[in-house]
Amino acid sequence: MNHYLVYGLGGALIFSIGVYGMLARPHLLHKVVAANLMGSGVFLILIGLGNRVQGRPDPVPQAMVLTGIVVTVALTALGLAIVKRYYTVTGLTTLDDDPPETDA
Amino acid sequence: MMLVFDIILMGVIVWIALGSLSPRGVYKSVVMFVVFGLFMALGWVRLGAPDVALAEAAIGAGVTGVILLDAAGHLRQRTPGPILERHVRRGVAPLPLLASVIVFFVLALLVVNLPAEADGLAPLMTAGAEDSGIKNVVTAVLLDFRGYDTLLEIAVLMLATVAVFSLRDAPDILGRRLAGFAGPLLDSFTRIVTPFMLVIAGHLVWIGSSEPGGAFQAGAVLGAAGILLALSGFASPRWAGRRVVRLSLTMGLLVFIAIALYPLFLGGTLLQYPDETRKTLILAMETWLTLSIGASLVSLFIASASPGPDGGVA
Amino acid sequence: MSIQTVLDTVSVLAFIGSGFFFVAGSVGLVRFPDVFTRLHALTKADNLGLGLLVVGLALRSGSWTAAAKLFVVWLLIVFTGATACHLVASAARKKGIQPWVRETS
Numbered sequence: 001m002n003h004y005l006v007y008g009l010g011g012a013l014i015f016s017i018g019v020y021g022m023l024a025r026p027h028l029l030h031k032v033v034a035a036n037l038m039g040s041g042v043f044l045i046l047i048g049l050g051n052r053v054q055g056r057p058d059p060v061p062q063a064m065v066l067t068g069i070v071v072t073v074a075l076t077a078l079g080l081a082i083v084k085r086y087y088t089v090t091g092l093t094t095l096d097d098d099p100p101e102t103d104a
Numbered sequence: 105m106m107l108v109f110d111i112i113l114m115g116v117i118v119w120i121a122l123g124s125l126s127p128r129g130v131y132k133s134v135v136m137f138v139v140f141g142l143f144m145a146l147g148w149v150r151l152g153a154p155d156v157a158l159a160e161a162a163i164g165a166g167v168t169g170v171i172l173l174d175a176a177g178h179l180r181q182r183t184p185g186p187i188l189e190r191h192v193r194r195g196v197a198p199l200p201l202l203a204s205v206i207v208f209f210v211l212a213l214l215v216v217n218l219p220a221e222a223d224g225l226a227p228l229m230t231a232g233a234e235d236s237g238i239k240n241v242v243t244a245v246l247l248d249f250r251g252y253d254t255l256l257e258i259a260v261l262m263l264a265t266v267a268v269f270s271l272r273d274a275p276d277i278l279g280r281r282l283a284g285f286a287g288p289l290l291d292s293f294t295r296i297v298t299p300f301m302l303v304i305a306g307h308l309v310w311i312g313s314s315e316p317g318g319a320f321q322a323g324a325v326l327g328a329a330g331i332l333l334a335l336s337g338f339a340s341p342r343w344a345g346r347r348v349v350r351l352s353l354t355m356g357l358l359v360f361i362a363i364a365l366y367p368l369f370l371g372g373t374l375l376q377y378p379d380e381t382r383k384t385l386i387l388a389m390e391t392w393l394t395l396s397i398g399a400s401l402v403s404l405f406i407a408s409a410s411p412g413p414d415g416g417v418a
Numbered sequence: 419m420s421i422q423t424v425l426d427t428v429s430v431l432a433f434i435g436s437g438f439f440f441v442a443g444s445v446g447l448v449r450f451p452d453v454f455t456r457l458h459a460l461t462k463a464d465n466l467g468l469g470l471l472v473v474g475l476a477l478r479s480g481s482w483t484a485a486a487k488l489f490v491v492w493l494l495i496v497f498t499g500a501t502a503c504h505l506v507a508s509a510a511r512k513k514g515i516q517p518w519v520r521e522t523s
Contacts, residue, residue: 003110005215007151010114012211014121016204021125023200029130029176033137036168037121040144045215047151050224056241057152058224063245066320067257069159070397074264076168077404080175081271084408093179287508293501300494 004051011044026094028083032076039072110150117143130176137172141165154316155242158308162324167401170331171408237383239314246318247386251375255364258357258396265353265400268407294336301329309394313383319390323397330402353403356396363389425477432474439467452518453510461503465496 014037021034043065050061087093120143124136141164148157233244246254305325312318363385367376377385446459472492476485 003107004151006107006110006114007147008215009212010118012208012215013118015211016208017118017121017125019207020200020204023203024197025125025127027127027130029172029179030125030127030133032175033124033133033172036137036164037124037140040121040140040164043156044144044147045211047148047153047156049215049218051151052218052220052222053224053226054221056226056230058226059229059241059245060225060250062153062156062242063250064253065153065156066159066242066246066318067253069156069163070257070320071260073163073168073171073401074261074404077171077408078264078267078271080171081268081408084175084178085271087179287504289501289504293497297494297497 004048007044007048007051011041011046011048013041014038014044015041017041028086028093028095029080032079032083035079036072036076039068039075043068106150113143113147113150117147130179131173134169134172134176138165138169141168153242155240155318155321158316158321159324162321162328163401166328167324167331167405171405174405174408238386240312240316240318242316243312243318243386243390247389248377248382251364254393255357255360255375258360258393261397261400262353262357265403265407268404272407290336294332294338298329298333301325301332305329305394305398309390310387312390313387319393320397322390322394324401326394326398327401327405330398331405334402334406349399349403352395352399354396356393359392360389429474429477432470432477436467436470436474439463439470443467453515454507454517457503457507461499465499468492468495 018034018036018038018041021037022031025031025034046061046065047057050058052058083093117140120136120140124133124140126132126136141160144164145157145161148154148160229241229245229249232249233239233241236244236248238244238248305322308317308322308325309319310317312322363377364375366385367373367378370378372378440463443460443463446463447456450456450459469492472488476488479485479488
């Protein structure tokens, strides 16, 4: 197994963990973290694939990932601002609008 | 030998990623996510991407962690008990699990089926970078060959800052001290470390043309310095009024656009720097970019940070 | 024995020592009973661990400027760690967390 495959497959795994977290975790903060995980997974795949080159690794994916990290922090900040505003307005930290289940 | 290390590192990263989604409270998630960012930085070093490692540690783990922690503190008052328990009691949700497994297989097939040896754009880039006089190929790619991407990225960052400003629902935390932390130790620490951080930021920008570094990493250090000042309760100085803040946020983008448009007057196309002034133009752009990125990161934190119940920062 | 071998051996020994201290700090973080003891384990062990790591790297770096930069990094981390430790400890005190006392039965 090549050096780059470990990180490529690991990136795929982290992306799918992010997908699961985004869909399954009700708390909004977990959704934001899951979005970040998806981003990190993609970055791992990009730079992992860029390491197939002989000699110094391909710099183009590295530049793209650098851009991606900055965009991700912007996304996270805006997402959290929205979450906090939502919390201020509704008092909820999830998107569920069903009333909480009672223990029946 | 290093393959074993890589496998172990990747396993730890995956484990921490799972932990950052744990249903047991948001603080644990945020802390695990910060640790995840730091281990990712290790991974970047192993993948031969030191610039990305610097940026991930500073921005991905540092600034993101601060913003997440602040949000977690703000949201902690009411975690919906019954709803969370309903989801936890059912164990793993089946449909999302199916979706994520499918996604994983698609991506894994993609990764495995690509040719194992491929040159990509590396030879082109390395040759081009030698011509442009910038030894750090990643910086050359970022600001020269794919300068358009960087231009749009700065615009995105600025837009996000404006949007976060518009969502602000509490007065500024500038000048408010951390609850109970108004101590001499934090003050002295900030006073001593902030000049260091400014020097380090300048060093990173300057050295980014030949060693790992560059505008983003330097901007992240500047942003961290600003966040530290805000958290230590230093009131913003009198000259840092609204106009100065807005200028510092937008100057990076404006200078970039100006330098991008400048070749049009010389008969070239967008972003086609003339050969003699290339290195100076790129350095000028990087300096203003650093300032703007630092200002954006500080503003993102200050505009979204909320005062806690006791008047300090939550 | 050339000077290079001596430097290499000493640096490897420094790395091993650094690893030991980091492991000790992490074990302390997991096993100690309360915030204050954990802080103690973390800061003491990690500062020393990082110091030995810096020594090992400086011996391998081959230039005085690189060694000086590494030393400055260590200084900054020590400074930051001490301040952070103080802040966490005083926050814990303000929250009313009492230091762990061994039960005498």
